[in-house]
Amino acid sequence: MALDDAPLRTSELNHWFGAGEARKQALFDVSLSIARGSLTVLVGPSGSGKTTLLTLLGCLREVQDGSVVLLGHELHGARPALGVALRRRLGFIFQAHNLHESLTAMQNVLMGLQVKGRVDKATAERAATHALGLLGLSDRMDYLPANLSGGQKQRVAIARALVGNPDVVLADEPTAALDRESGANVVDLLKRLGEARGTTTVMVTHDTRILDLADRVLTLEDGCIVGDQQR
Amino acid sequence: MSRLLEILFGRLPIGWLQLTHSRTRFAAALAGVAFANVLVFVQLGIMNSMATATLRPYSFLNADIMISASDSNALSEGGNVARQWMLQAMAHPDVTAGMGLFLANVNWQRGATTLGLTTFGIDPAQPGFLSPDIAAKIGPLQIQMAGLLDRLSRGLPREEAAGIRPQSPLSFETSGKTLTLYDTFAGGGGFGGDGYMMVSDQTFLALLPARQSAAPDHILLKLRPGADPETVSTELRALVSDKTLRIRSFVQAGKDDLSYQQTRRPTGVIFGFGVIIGVLVGIVIVYQVLSTDVADHMREYATFKAMGYGQGFFLGIVLEEALILGLFGFIPGALVATGLLTLMGKLTTLPLAMTPGMIVIVFVGTLVFSMVSGAIATRRLAGADPADLF
Numbered sequence: 001m002a003l004d005d006a007p008l009r010t011s012e013l014n015h016w017f018g019a020g021e022a023r024k025q026a027l028f029d030v031s032l033s034i035a036r037g038s039l040t041v042l043v044g045p046s047g048s049g050k051t052t053l054l055t056l057l058g059c060l061r062e063v064q065d066g067s068v069v070l071l072g073h074e075l076h077g078a079r080p081a082l083g084v085a086l087r088r089r090l091g092f093i094f095q096a097h098n099l100h101e102s103l104t105a106m107q108n109v110l111m112g113l114q115v116k117g118r119v120d121k122a123t124a125e126r127a128a129t130h131a132l133g134l135l136g137l138s139d140r141m142d143y144l145p146a147n148l149s150g151g152q153k154q155r156v157a158i159a160r161a162l163v164g165n166p167d168v169v170l171a172d173e174p175t176a177a178l179d180r181e182s183g184a185n186v187v188d189l190l191k192r193l194g195e196a197r198g199t200t201t202v203m204v205t206h207d208t209r210i211l212d213l214a215d216r217v218l219t220l221e222d223g224c225i226v227g228d229q230q231r
Numbered sequence: 232m233s234r235l236l237e238i239l240f241g242r243l244p245i246g247w248l249q250l251t252h253s254r255t256r257f258a259a260a261l262a263g264v265a266f267a268n269v270l271v272f273v274q275l276g277i278m279n280s281m282a283t284a285t286l287r288p289y290s291f292l293n294a295d296i297m298i299s300a301s302d303s304n305a306l307s308e309g310g311n312v313a314r315q316w317m318l319q320a321m322a323h324p325d326v327t328a329g330m331g332l333f334l335a336n337v338n339w340q341r342g343a344t345t346l347g348l349t350t351f352g353i354d355p356a357q358p359g360f361l362s363p364d365i366a367a368k369i370g371p372l373q374i375q376m377a378g379l380l381d382r383l384s385r386g387l388p389r390e391e392a393a394g395i396r397p398q399s400p401l402s403f404e405t406s407g408k409t410l411t412l413y414d415t416f417a418g419g420g421g422f423g424g425d426g427y428m429m430v431s432d433q434t435f436l437a438l439l440p441a442r443q444s445a446a447p448d449h450i451l452l453k454l455r456p457g458a459d460p461e462t463v464s465t466e467l468r469a470l471v472s473d474k475t476l477r478i479r480s481f482v483q484a485g486k487d488d489l490s491y492q493q494t495r496r497p498t499g500v501i502f503g504f505g506v507i508i509g510v511l512v513g514i515v516i517v518y519q520v521l522s523t524d525v526a527d528h529m530r531e532y533a534t535f536k537a538m539g540y541g542q543g544f545f546l547g548i549v550l551e552e553a554l555i556l557g558l559f560g561f562i563p564g565a566l567v568a569t570g571l572l573t574l575m576g577k578l579t580t581l582p583l584a585m586t587p588g589m590i591v592i593v594f595v596g597t598l599v600f601s602m603v604s605g606a607i608a609t610r611r612l613a614g615a616d617p618a619d620l621f
Contacts, residue, residue: 060537060618088539094620098534100245102252107243114242115539 006069007168007200008034008057013066015052015223026052027223029066034216037194039187039201041210044220050204051172053220057202058090058170059083071167088115091166091199095173097157099145105132105156106141112160131159134189136182150177158186162193169193171203175210187213236551246551249524260520264560264597265567267513271593272568274505276575276583281499283582284421285492288349289485291362291418291427292332294451295460296320296467297484301475303449304491306484307334307349307423311446316471320450320478323470325458330360331447333435336424337410339403346386349424350378352435352447360451364416365429371397371413372431378410381418384426385580406438420580422498451481510600517556517604521549525611530620537617545612553605557597564597565590 015027027049034040042050055061056068056075063076070086091112099108109128113119132141135155145153154177161169169190175183187210193199194215203210211217219227236244250257288306298316303309317329333352338345355373358366371377380401382392395401395412402411410430418427436442454463460480467478479487493499525532532545569585576583 055618058537060620084539084541086539087537090539092534092537092620094534096530096620098530098620100249100528100531100534102245102248103243107248110243111535112538115535 006033007071009069011067037198038215040216041214042204042218048220049223050220059086089167091161091169093161093171093174097153104142109159109163112163131163135159169201175207246548261560263516264556265564268564269568270509274502275589276572278502280581280583285489294481295454296452297481298450299477305488312450314445317450319471320467325454325463326452327455328453330354330357330451332449334448335439347424348428350428352432355431368414376410378412379429380412380415381426382415383419385420514600514604517601521608529615532615533617533620546609549605549609553601557601561597
């Protein structure tokens with residue numbers, strides 16, 4: 001049941017790593033609400049908690065304390081099956097492309113659709129072709145990752161994340177491996193998805209070029225939100 | 232192949248694509264599975280041949296009940312049985328005939344080689360105790376020092392065996408006596424001898440003067456039609472005075488002999504262990520291949536986990552790989568094993584051959600052990616944590 005329109009909300013979110021004397025708090029009372037269709041950028045120094053927050057928002061870690069509401073579902077104490085089901089509505093873009101080396105670009109992108117259940121093969125291939133085309137890879141669809149450049153691999157990974165029309169995209173340095181023009185195209189694509197489909201994007205980046213395009217910039221330091229700029 | 236599997240699974244055949252991505256590694260994995268299959272096939276082939284060889288001499292005879300000494304675990308093992316117990320058994324109303332069966336190894340020195348013949352001493356006046364093929368040829372055994380030879384004996388040239396006929400008999404010396412072979416029958420080399428020979432009980436006693444007419448190795452009984460050998464055996468155990476004797480139906484005696492050869496004789500136990508070792512080698516090879524494959528693709532699996540793929544999907548991939556390894560490893564394994572068994576059969580004249588039963592058993596077994604290995608290998612998937620990807 002949807003609690004409100006914001007696809008992502010946290011309230012007094014705390015998170016720790018380790019146990020006993022080695023236990024270290026990574027997030028301190030993080031409360032935020034991210035609007036539907038927006039492009040939010042998380043910035044901050046290494047170890048500030050950006051990645052931890054991203055993984056908690058993406059159901060990749062168990063919520064220890066506080067609340068995370070994703071797409072209307074409370075994640076604190078949620079069953080693992082709910083996490084799996086919710087992740088199918090998300091798009092993940094990792095800093096490393098993590099493409100499957102045995103699958104072609106087309107097949108890797110199809111994996112982003114197959115997770116949603118049985119999809120008509122022709123429809124799935126049309127969608128994958130379209131996604132790869134949007135990222136300028138129409139002529140590389142049958143290439144294995146080993147035969148693609150770093151930037152091309154990253155664009156395949158982005159196509160894989162976007163092909164299933166995710167409600168939320170969680171991205172970790174998605175443009176790090178891309179040249180200026182490709183990076184700008186990707187961010188522009190994410191912006192357009194937000195406007196056209198209401199896709200919400202939360203992105204960790206050190207790329208200052210992206211900050212100008214973001215709707216909101218959240219700054220984390222030592223596990224706390226120390227800056228929140230709306231644009 | 233990829234298309235076919237895609238239709239079959241209703242998804243991308245990731246297992247197939249993953250395995251075939253590195254052709255060299257795939258070929259090595261298949262060779263490993265094929266090797267395990269060859270091991271199992273050869274051991275099974277030898278076990279089967281042992282069964283065939285053990286039961287073969289029983290097929291020369293035609294009886295309902297066999298009386299043996301207490302220590303007689305096999306046809307060619309154990310002490311003698313006093314003929315008087317045959318006479319006592321024949322007092323049973325269902326017993327219609329009895330015959331003493333003598334058994335010994337007779338050597339035929341042929342130049343540099345020696346043919347070891349398991350020799351049966353039978354009463355030529357009672358052809359009903361023999362298989363129809365042999366019974367039809369025992370006429371000459373009425374003659375002293377006459378014999379019938381196993382034409383498939385190991386080391387006996389086929390042309391020479393084919394020349395042995397009543398009108399062209401062949402004589403040879405053994406134990407200082409001349410034995411004349413008048414005809415042949417089909418047997419074959421076994422684990423205990425190179426072949427078989429049939430002689431009359433009188434000839435047998437002449438060849439082996441230490442043996443006594445009153446003490447054959449076994450006593451064979453025929454029953455009236457319709458009598459149950461098991462029931463009569465039970466009744467005979469009460470009737471015959473010597474309670475230490477083994478009185479069994481002839482069929483049961485064959486089964487006991489086979490069980491003894493396979494489970495209590497060193498050769499049978501070794502071949503049995505060979506099969507187990509082959510299966511274990513197969514499990515270890517498939518597990519090693521699959522668990523290495525899982526470890527090599529941990530980041531990809533973690534990515535799929537992050538995308539929302541469940542445990543069933545990963546289990547499906549690993550089991551798909553296990554099935555492919557099992558299936559594609561089985562084919563060359565079966566072919567190589569067929570060739571090896573044929574070659575071994577020719578070299579040893581043992582009844583070694585690939586049988587449909589072996590193919591079915593090993594095929595199903597291969598798929599099962601591959602799946603078991605796959606299921607064990609999926610435990611490594613727990614290490615694929617998508618949170619580590621960021």
